Amino acid sequence: MIKRLYCISFFILHFSFFIINDISAQIAPKPYGALPSDRQLAWHELDMYGLVHFTPTTFENKEWGYGDANPAIFNPKEFDADKIVAAIKAGGLKGMIFVSKHHDGFCLFPSKTTDYNISKSPFRDGKGDMVKEFEQACRKAGLQFGVYCSPWDRNNSKYGTDEYVKIYREQLKELYSNYGSLFMSWHDGANGGDGFYGGEKSTRKIDRSVYYGWDTTWAMTRKMQPMANIFSDIGWDVRWVGNESGYANETSWSTFTALPEKGYAIPGPGLSDYSINPIGTRGGTTWVPAECDVPLRKGWFYHPEEKGKVKTAEQLFQLYLKSVGRGANLDLGIAPDTRGLLDDEDVASLSGFGKLVENSFKTNLASTASLKPSNVRAKQFGVSNLLDNDRYSYWATADNITTPELILTWEKEVEFDLIRLRENIKLGQRIGALEVDAMVDGQWKEVGAATSIGSCRIIPLKMPVKTKQIRLRITESPVCIALSEFGVFKKASL
Secondary structure, eight states: OHHHHHHHHHHHHHHHHHHHHHHHHHHSOOOOSOOOOHHHHHHHHHOEEEEEOOSHHHHHTOSSOOSOOOGGGOOOTTOOHHHHHHHHHHTTOOEEEEEEEOTTOOBSSOOSSOSSBGGGSSGGGGTOOHHHHHHHHHHHHTOEEEEEEOSOOSSOTTTTSHHHHHHHHHHHHHHHHHSOOOSEEEOOSOOOEEEEETTEEEEEOOOTTTTTOHHHHHHHHHHHOTTOEEEESBOSSEEEOSOSSSOOOSSOOSEEOOOGGGTOSSOOTTOSOOTTTTTOOTTOSEEOOEEEEEESSSSSSOOGGGTTOSOOHHHHHHHHHHTGGGTOEEEEEEOOOTTSSOOHHHHHHHHHHHHHHHHHTSOOGGGGSEEEESOOSSGGGOGGGGGSSOTTOOEEOOTTOOSOEEEEEEEEEEEEEEEEEEEOGGGOOOOOEEEEEEEETTEEEEEEEESOOTTOEEEEEEEEEEEEEEEEEEEEOSSOOEEEEEEEEOOOOO
């Protein structure tokens, strides 16, 4: 009898579990529009990472190497990957992409595809592998690691022929096979021009929309490195924002629709029209978020004459607000000097920036307020989800409630000048516009507004606001909301 009752109880509990889960699935909001893949979700969670440029070009004091530098000049006698990575981590960056080969064609790993590689330099007595040293330093520090391998090669005699495309793919295979799981495979749009091709100073022109056969190349990336986001000028996984100044458009959609008439028929580096890159496409057909790349210094490589021109912590913070704070990611260019270390000025700037971001967003003042929403879809989608630091738990409203309000009330007056919002992007980028009001002298006064949200939206206020009550108003959304954070913060001092 006891055994029978146990079996019946187990059946009821088991059956109830599936009923509850089925009901939850039914009442959850339906996804809207294009959605991010798992690798793109992981990319969004990083917010910031670095792009390290360090080749013989550094020793030539140039921005672009011609392909004719003698490998003997590459000998950074004090190189320390751990120190460089430590400085990157202190800046709050969560990953690093290493330029394993720039346009000069010099491979910073012992590639079997070309003699123009690190094994021909004095570094580590010809037995070095700088890609491996950076990869290991990143793993040790808890940073994600990625690679950039330039498709343009100003040294290779085969460049411009079908044979070079095979060589380039073999270089990618070496990088994909020997350095663990990569979070990015980065490709830019500089392709074709003058160079030192196999010792011949000449100009090689290619049709960059078809020459590389990107469909084939990136199918290989998908197979060998399924979690590597492919960056190029317009996608596949991450698109260039359209400038190298480090900021996204005020309105920035992570969704994107290719426009054949604009030169977007075939995604890939080097296509010429970037007019929609900064803003993206509202309700676009694919999820292709923007990356904002900008060098810490004036250029991507170290130049001794640029002393005093390193971006300050405050300048970096403002770029953070205009990149990460507009739903993009910030890719910060890092340039070691000829010693193989970062200049003290660079290290100090990164450290100050990291502390400024950390301290500014350490305390969410909203966590001490009472929250009153105008509508809640169901208990599990309540406003407490806005405060749990989980990007994927969320406040949702009923399907027919697309312009809800939320009032925050404090017992004592608070002061803030930063507002941060996030959507649960697993359900798409939904909200189109919002406004924030503060109770001032007994009346609501608008203090901030924004358009797109997506993975992150930060609204910096013109002046700090002191109040006991604020109101969030969603003013445009085609569907019910799925908001995962509403935070109120006070910017820290340097």
